[in-house]
Amino acid sequence: MIFSNFNYGQLELSNRIAMAPMTRSRTTQPGDVPNDMMATYYAQRANAGLIITEGAPISAIGRGYSMTPGIYTQAHIDGWKKVTKAIHDQGSKVFIQLWHVGRRSHESITGEQVLSASAIKEADQVFGPLPEGGFGMIETGEPRAMTEQDIQQTIADYVQAAKNAIEAGFDGIEIHAAHGYLLDQFMRLSSNKRSDQYGGSQENRVRFLVEVMQAVVNEIGGDKVAIRVSPHVMEGFAEEDPEIVEVVKKALVALAPMNLAYVHFSENISRYVEAPESFRKEVRDIYPNPIMIAGKLTKESATVLLENNYADLVAFGTPYVTNPDLVARFKNNWPLAEFDADARLSLYGGDEKGYIDYPEYQ
Template sequence: MTMPLFQPYTLTDQSLPNRVVMAPMTRCRTEQPGDIPSAMMADYYAQRASAGLIISEATQISRQGQGYSFTPGIYTEAQVDGWHRVTDAVHRAGGRMVLQLWHVGRMSHASFHDGEPPVAPSAIDPRAQVWVADGQGGGMVDCPMPRALATEELAGIVADYRQAAANAMAAGADGVEIHAANGYLLDQFLRTTSNVRTDRYGGSRENRLRLLLEVMDAVAEEIGPARVGVRLAPYITARGMACPDIIDTILAASERLNDMGIGYIHLSEAEWDDAPVIPEPFRHQLRERFKGTLIVAGGYDRDRANDLLAAGLTDLVAFGRPFVANPDLPERLLHDWPLAAADPTALFGGDQRGYSDYPRFDPSTIDPAVAANHSEGADS
């Protein structure tokens, strides 16, 4: 059985030993106060350095960009130092890591903004919830009605992304990924269901693309386009994101991103039980428009990943939840070793329990005959 998932790949100028990507996952383990990446985070990411590429958890570019408790930032000196501790640990373990840059927009709560409402393209209730810590541990709370951003405020957000990218590189990252998916700020600007503006950032497809392209252009200018990726979510409909024009909008964006020389597009695919399957024609259309690297994420297992890679419809496959309890996930997938189950009570916040205390798999626990068969399959 041919398994392209375990073949090396060159991402711009970076040599990846395999095509297994660790997807970004919010885990809320920062030092407080200050939302500073912690030593515990350095251990966690270093344990998973056998991934071809690690994409960090979403990292807010500013205080305004925060929407959940204890998520890391990249806008203060202490946060940059904290991220440097993380990237150093990953590099010492032989890994490669990019930081995902994030502004949540309306997916937030007034408690993060001194009692003021979150910001958004338009004052439309997302009818969604975010996780907010309290004295009893925290829980999910409703997002309030957001405030529409004034046109003159948007240049400042672009500048925040540029500075965050510079800070990420100063912190030792190998690149950055712009989070423009899953109902967060840049995704909100892309969609007619969340953007009803009448200025040059709303209305037409070109106008709805404007903020994303300004951000991508600024970040590419700051650190070089090959070091920049973007996450997009063509078929996500939750959080008021069911826009009838989003597929054509994303295809138009992909052409512009290709012209910029952006390093990669990362598709966030819906993965709930009755979610729409991304149609193969869309994958071909995306390939025609964007010649750089494609990454997909969305509930993939080893066989589905290998099939899509073999068909040439993606270059890398990102795994999220399997990495939580399986720090050695690439090796487990290669040898078809069993996957450990994550503790669902320890996903957000807390200490090492359910975070950096999951062990690597012990091959001695497998019957030697079974292990030999798995090894033969992996080598073919």
């Protein structure tokens, strides 16, 4: 089943395997522009039915990691055109992940004070400029609470980024609302202490996400829009949120009429609890449209999710770092090249080494 076609709306995929989004920080400087090396990287991995790119900041203030590819200037659009053409030439489809990290950043990366639902900082580190020069992990900055004007501007930034993505040749966009980034910060109790319509009740804490999604769907169509959530992951937060699962379920009910391309559940990374089978069944009961699951999957565990109808698509992240020909390895039961310490060291920044020099199986 994992190798079967998947069709939904205008999305036609040759298999149900997606390449999950992974930050790699290989852009051309200055300007954080996608380049030929990135086009090669994605084309090598275009055996996936669908590729989801690394997170692309929708604005300078939305940026969280240095050297990540933006989608808010014409240079970004032109750079991404090389990437989308390379992927399409290999017969795959590609969604760009739209990114606003909120408080998970630093003013040396964004150029101004970082934003969040409330002015609450969590101990955290991101990949940014070091005081002594070069890049490495730095502590995040103190956020300020977003005003109503900030919220409306951010919604507009998402819409413009989606339009830019379509101009750049993408088949669709995935909005990152997981991993403690901006939309997740609005949904969680510890980071959202607002007293306006975007804080307090569960309905209010999901409002920003729903407004973003509806605005983008209105602009480019629901079958070109997806969203990533992580209700069972605590990344970016010191403690578990007792309400986040219920809040995400409320979001799913609101998103269902939008007929999205898929909802993407990110699981089993950073600090997490395993998603229980009861949650998978509840999601299917309240959400009728396509579901993608990612998080330390194997070919076998992914197949079980598909066969149990808990997922329509399955995404693989780190296996795609060291196995550009992942689908062929799965089909032929060839061994996978390990994601080892050297591969981890080359994740962020650098050159071709540990990026486009992994061979196909011989």
